[in-house]
Amino acid sequence: PQVNFSVNGREYHLDYYLTDGIYPKWANFIQSIPIPQGSKAVLFAQRQEAVRKDVERAFGVLQARFAIVKNFALCWDKVKIGKIMRACNILHNMIVEDERDEYTQYDISDFQQGEGSGSSHVDPTYSTDISTNIANQMGVRTRIHDRQAHQQLKCDLVEHIWLKFGSDCGNRNSHCRFPFK
Incomplete structure (x- = not known):
């Protein structure tokens, strides 16, 4: 989907996924080091x-x-898959709330992200119904395969x-000094 976010003062317009080392070094796959x-x-x-x-575990819980x-979901359209995943998340949360001991209290602020130097925005008007022509697909492919990005x-x-x-890690280097291979 089309997203807009900034990290470290730089604007980005592709979503990204946290992956392990088996994925290629494309603009939207971020592996560990x-x-x-x-x-x-x-x-x-x-x-x-x-x-x-954490994400893998959460998805495993939903699968179980x-x-x-x-x-197998490749034959379904993206909108239907999205609705199914949201429904499963909502049902799971409802089940967890129902099963939780009613006297257990927790501070919700522990789970909320504070405002930092990064921000993100997903375009709610983005449509998956964009006509798929070869030029459009090739442009997206080129953007995703960009190793520099x-x-x-x-x-x-x-x-x-x-x-x-x-702040708790000691030595504060001022810039990114290592290449990623």
């Missing part, structure tokens, strides 16, 4: 891997609870994570 060198790289690798694993999420986004994310969470 396999052998991180330096405090920034170590912190980024820890955060990226933790969040990616709802058979429809396990099934991948490296720039990864570097900006490393800096963003460092600025947001790195």
